[in-house]
Amino acid sequence: xxxxxxxxxxxxxxxxxxxxxKIEMSADSSHNTxxxxxxxxxxxxxxxxxSQKCHTLxxxxxxxxxxxxxxxxxxxxxxxxxxxDARSCAQVENNGTTVTVNIAAADLIxxxxxxxxxxxxxxxxxxxxNSADDLKIE
Numbered sequence: 001x002x003x004x005x006x007x008x009x010x011x012x013x014x015x016x017x018x019x020x021x022k023i024e025m026s027a028d029s030s031h032n033t034x035x036x037x038x039x040x041x042x043x044x045x046x047x048x049x050x051s052q053k054c055h056t057l058x059x060x061x062x063x064x065x066x067x068x069x070x071x072x073x074x075x076x077x078x079x080x081x082x083x084x085d086a087r088s089c090a091q092v093e094n095n096g097t098t099v100t101v102n103i104a105a106a107d108l109i110x111x112x113x114x115x116x117x118x119x120x121x122x123x124x125x126x127x128x129x130n131s132a133d134d135l136k137i138e
Contacts, residue, residue, distance in 0.1 A: 055111045059101040061122060068129060069094045075125035076101070076118070088114045 063069040073094040080092055088105035101118045105111035 055105045055108055057103040057105075057111055057115055059103070059115065059118060059122075061099045063097045063099070066097055069097045069099050071129050072122060072125045073099050075128065076121040079121055083117065090114060090118055 061069075061072065063072070073092055076099075077092040080090055084090065087107065087110035088103060090104075091102045093100045093102075099122070101122070103111060103114040103118060105114055
């Protein structure tokens with residue numbers, strides 16, 4: 001089984017039941033952890049079609065300030081619902097200094113694409129926050 005997470009340099013380990021283990025990642029400006037990946041296929045016995053989004057992924061980023069976390073959340077949550085489709089969807093939350101993105105997908109390819117997309121959105125938000133902070137606009 002190929003369990004490539006689609007995130008450069010990181011791979012997921014899977015047991016034969018399809019459950020994928022914990023992955024740790026580091027980002028330049030913050031600590032990013034994939035805390036939970038669950039994979040279980042639910043099929044209809046007659047048609048063998050996936051009946052629901054059965055793969056989930058939780059991404060978390062920890063920041064040094066509540067303001068930084070709120071700015072990142074506000075920047076990326078605008079995309080929630082805009083890029084959702086029949087194969088995947090996402091939610092963005094923040095609690096204190098932590099931003100969490102939960103992704104649900106019908107298949108592992110859609111899950112990988114979602115992980116890449118939302119990781120990129122957060123990275124861009126962080127870069128913009130850091131650039132604005134460096135400018136110290138009054």
